[in-house]
Amino acid sequence: MDLVFSEEALQYRSAGHPESPERVKVAYQYLQDKYETTSPEEATYDDLLTVHEKPFVEKVKNKTFMDPDCPKYDNLFHHALLSAGGGITAQQTDNLSLMRPPGHHAGKDFLGGFCYFNNLAIAVKKSGVKTLVVDFDAHHGNGTQDIFLGDDQVVYISLHRSPAFPGTGTETIENAINFPISPSTGDRKYMEVLRGALDKIDVSNFEQLALSAGFDGHKADPLASVGLSTGVYKEIGSLLAGLNLPAFGVLEGGYVGEDLGRNIDSFLSGFNES
């Protein structure tokens, strides 16, 4: 697994916002000599409509929404399409997209938590294959759950800090298997929960693995730490690679650039060694 990225992802900002270009810039500088990079292309309007309702897409396009966590950036629609395209390219090349904005809080007809369109869900829908989604961002992917709830092509597994934003995922519903965990979880307990979750899955039911790769569970993260070390991301990568499914990922959270680069590297080294 290598990277999908374009410097265009660094070209929008909102002063003081934690989902900053610097977080990804610093991370990519750390990673760029160690991994190959493929450039993304914009997703199409029709790609968005496989997941999102048209009035909602128009709202984002015309910036007629209101959410304090989701600034109305210059060229927002272009950046959101390019990030969704990053997910599609990642799916097609078995790579990890580092494009921003992130996506797992965006549902069929809502945005939130720094997310506008659901990059992972758009890529999964376009692929058309049975997919196991594992969301290891430290927030619950309420948007991804909203999109895939009751969909017999997809199972969604999420480990996330609770209580925390967005307040969902406190229990398992249908095909959304949720594991709320405490801020003091730490490496050992986290791996126990993740292993336990994957043990219950019959991998032969799936044709691919889609990862909401968030690194804000790291112990130094200001937003949603669950006490994880950099080293544990290698174990997570190794465990997920052991499922032996074609896999791709999209970056979600992780808000300290230096740590983000090291944590992604740790994850990829574990994944690629296995």
Ligand SMILES: [Zn+2]
């Ligand atoms: Zn997060």
